[in-house]
Amino acid sequence: MVLQVRSFVAGQWQGRTSGRELTDAARGAVVGELAGEGVDAAEAWAHARETGRRALQRLDMSERAARLRALGRTLTEYKAQLYALSTATGATRGDSWVDIDGGIGALMAFASMGAAELPAGRLWPESAVQPLSRGGEFAGTHIRVPRAGVALHVNAFNFPVWGMLEKFAPAFLAGMPSIVKPATDTCYLTAECVRLMAESGLLPEGTLQLLVGRPDGLLDGLGAQDVLTFTGSAQTARSLRSDARVLAGGALVNVEADSLNAAILGPDVTPGSPLFDAFVDQVVREMTFKAGQKCTAIRRVIVPAASREALVERLRTRLQAVRVGDPALEDVHMGPLVSSSQAHDVREAIARLADGAEQLLDAAEPTLVGDGLRAEGFVGPVLLGHDGRDPAAPVHEIEAFGPVATVLPYEEAEQAAALAAAGRGSLVSTVASDDARWTAGLAAGLAPWHGRLHLIDSGSAAHSTGHGAPLPALRHGGPGRAGGGAELGGMAALDLYMHRVAVQGSPAALAAVTGQYVRGAPVIDSDVHPFRKHYEELKVGDSLLTHRRTVSEADIVNFGCLSGDFFYMHFDEIAAAASPFGKRIAHGYFVLSAAAGLFVSPSPGPVLANYGLDTLRFVRPVGIGDTIQARLTCKRKAPRPRKPSDERGQGVVTWDVQVTNQDGTLVASYDILTLVEMRD
Ligand code: NAP
Numbered sequence: 001m002v003l004q005v006r007s008f009v010a011g012q013w014q015g016r017t018s019g020r021e022l023t024d025a026a027r028g029a030v031v032g033e034l035a036g037e038g039v040d041a042a043e044a045w046a047h048a049r050e051t052g053r054r055a056l057q058r059l060d061m062s063e064r065a066a067r068l069r070a071l072g073r074t075l076t077e078y079k080a081q082l083y084a085l086s087t088a089t090g091a092t093r094g095d096s097w098v099d100i101d102g103g104i105g106a107l108m109a110f111a112s113m114g115a116a117e118l119p120a121g122r123l124w125p126e127s128a129v130q131p132l133s134r135g136g137e138f139a140g141t142h143i144r145v146p147r148a149g150v151a152l153h154v155n156a157f158n159f160p161v162w163g164m165l166e167k168f169a170p171a172f173l174a175g176m177p178s179i180v181k182p183a184t185d186t187c188y189l190t191a192e193c194v195r196l197m198a199e200s201g202l203l204p205e206g207t208l209q210l211l212v213g214r215p216d217g218l219l220d221g222l223g224a225q226d227v228l229t230f231t232g233s234a235q236t237a238r239s240l241r242s243d244a245r246v247l248a249g250g251a252l253v254n255v256e257a258d259s260l261n262a263a264i265l266g267p268d269v270t271p272g273s274p275l276f277d278a279f280v281d282q283v284v285r286e287m288t289f290k291a292g293q294k295c296t297a298i299r300r301v302i303v304p305a306a307s308r309e310a311l312v313e314r315l316r317t318r319l320q321a322v323r324v325g326d327p328a329l330e331d332v333h334m335g336p337l338v339s340s341s342q343a344h345d346v347r348e349a350i351a352r353l354a355d356g357a358e359q360l361l362d363a364a365e366p367t368l369v370g371d372g373l374r375a376e377g378f379v380g381p382v383l384l385g386h387d388g389r390d391p392a393a394p395v396h397e398i399e400a401f402g403p404v405a406t407v408l409p410y411e412e413a414e415q416a417a418a419l420a421a422a423g424r425g426s427l428v429s430t431v432a433s434d435d436a437r438w439t440a441g442l443a444a445g446l447a448p449w450h451g452r453l454h455l456i457d458s459g460s461a462a463h464s465t466g467h468g469a470p471l472p473a474l475r476h477g478g479p480g481r482a483g484g485g486a487e488l489g490g491m492a493a494l495d496l497y498m499h500r501v502a503v504q505g506s507p508a509a510l511a512a513v514t515g516q517y518v519r520g521a522p523v524i525d526s527d528v529h530p531f532r533k534h535y536e537e538l539k540v541g542d543s544l545l546t547h548r549r550t551v552s553e554a555d556i557v558n559f560g561c562l563s564g565d566f567f568y569m570h571f572d573e574i575a576a577a578a579s580p581f582g583k584r585i586a587h588g589y590f591v592l593s594a595a596a597g598l599f600v601s602p603s604p605g606p607v608l609a610n611y612g613l614d615t616l617r618f619v620r621p622v623g624i625g626d627t628i629q630a631r632l633t634c635k636r637k638a639p640r641p642r643k644p645s646d647e648r649g650q651g652v653v654t655w656d657v658q659v660t661n662q663d664g665t666l667v668a669s670y671d672i673l674t675l676v677e678m679r680d
Helices: 041-058 061-077 079-089 093-117 162-174 184-199 234-241 244-249 274-292 305-320 340-354 413-421 436-449 490-496 507-514 553-563 573-577 588-599
Strands: 003-009 012-014 021-023 030-035 139-146 151-154 178-181 208-210 227-231 252-256 261-265 298-304 358-362 382-385 404-410 426-432 450-456 498-505 542-550 607-618 627-639 650-660 666-677
Touching: 003 041, 003 184, 021 184, 030 184, 041 178, 041 208, 061 079, 061 093, 061 162, 061 184, 079 093, 079 184, 093 162, 093 274, 093 490, 139 507, 151 162, 162 178, 162 184, 162 227, 162 490, 184 208, 227 234, 234 252, 261 274, 261 413, 274 298, 274 305, 274 404, 274 426, 274 450, 298 305, 298 413, 305 358, 305 382, 305 404, 340 382, 340 404, 404 413, 413 436, 426 436, 436 450, 490 498, 498 507, 542 588, 553 588, 588 607, 588 627, 588 650, 588 666
Parallel strands: 003 030, 151 178, 151 227, 178 208, 227 252, 261 298, 261 426, 298 404, 382 404, 426 450
Antiparallel strands: 003 012, 003 208, 021 030, 139 498, 358 382, 542 627, 607 666, 627 650, 650 666
16 A cells, blocks of 8 residues: 655645655655645644644643653554554664664653653743842742744654654653654654554644645744754755744754764774674674664774774674665665665765775675665665875765765874864764773863763673664764754753743742742741641642750760761860861751651651752751751642552652751751652
């Protein structure tokens, strides 16, 4: 059956056939037809702005995180359908795993990060509040709010699922609707993923739309509150960045472009050692995985001149053993390039790279495994050699987006760093060495030119997540030629889609704006101890001022004996007298423990656990005879995703704790985090 690949706009699959056929990468058989004609991009922009944004505003951030998790589960349930289509893009089972399971993993990771780190509301306040007047009557903080626009994602062909989901997830969590324009060659797989998500009923209307092909007016809608994320070649990036509509509209632009990533072998790594083999594994994997059509693939292999021959020999042997052919066959390691035209571009790039280079392995025309394959779509591994000394040499300029790498020798670490830097900005480089000092010196030279450094040694190589795997919690992106973009990186991914604004005002105004307690704002004192309230009953601002306790020498001695902490400041009268405090003082941890004793409500109740403490400062010393008192105030609440095994729901409650002395002076300050049960 030939698929009609349409756009998904305003809740409808729209578009007439353009006559453009979408073909299977291995055999050239028609998989689908691009039905991208007659679609009005303006309708997608309007629907995202009016319906999508409103729908997201109705969900708070924890609800959005829960939706992402549910979407991840749905895609997991139906992923066989995605795998079936993925083979047509030229992907082996392993290639598809990174795209499909990797994409679902990104959804799940943002769901977890969102649930753990974001507050329950619609904006994201920072915890830190700075007093701006002597008595704290006027203060300042920052909040993050979703940009009041739409995120347009223009994606590359090589990761049709992951490429969409790693951008959609943080945009959705932040509260921005997405319009996805996938690369045409593999858009049928992206469209299938969108269909599964849309039919799940979990996607609020207008929050994810798809525009296939090159619809008219795609960029016309871009305005000052919008975000354009682009993944693709540096050339297209340049043309989009300089597009008059992008420049005039003032949209935020994030670019992930091509990159000449490196792998650098340390001089201490002996040929044949496990680390040497691990290095070879990384290079072979990165050259052949997805047939080298990976933005993070290793393009330059930088080796000590003394180890060059041994390394080339090993790489040659390994690359010659790579079985190229039908990606559907289990014993095939590497499939075709995505299209004959990509294969043509790669052959052309190889010819340019080969100019002035040594041909170390030319397996570009491999014997193919499988029947009925279209030979022109396949390019086998190619290894070249060059001295790379001229920073303008093709090896530092040309990205062959296929299974191609060049080996470059070096003598000194500075030379290795200079060779890597000649790529003028990369996504990632690997360094393999057991000499941590050497690695650190090299890393200092590499860091300004990279988005990520992947450092392996004998102890870690087998556990590494891999040179080429962008991880949701770590930055993906790179400076200069790599586009200057920053994606993923944990909650920093939300920076693209949220605007950070400073807010100044009274503590009461800041508490009202941020939805969290700010010191100096009115508190709610009541007869019911806050620890006796269930999650739903607790209000931000609910507070308890405890009874007092005078600290005695016996407290200090007992605490020292219990903890084994006999630091002179607590036990040596003479040394303590000579210290800046001029006297013996109580342990800070005693003050903390005594405060817990002051505010605890001992009998069983809705507080299930105390699981952490943030921002602890011991502000002033507490001496023998000082009297302490604590104020505990509910600062913020966030529900926790409910597990099937949970009898009742739970939420995380953050409490502001201030411990003061007999003069009302703050002696200790911190937040504690508790798990509080819901009534229902
Ligand atoms: P590309 O030709 O630059 O295309 C990328 C995307 O831009 C496609 O969706 C393409 O649509 C679209 N596009 C091209 N011209 C456009 C225009 N004038 N207006 C609107 N959209 C336009 O790149 P590609 O060949 O798909 O991908 C390969 C390149 O991407 C490689 O160089 C690789 O290094 C880079 N890449 C980088 C990363 C990264 O994270 N840094 C990740 C993956 C790939 P059509 O398909 O319809 O032409």
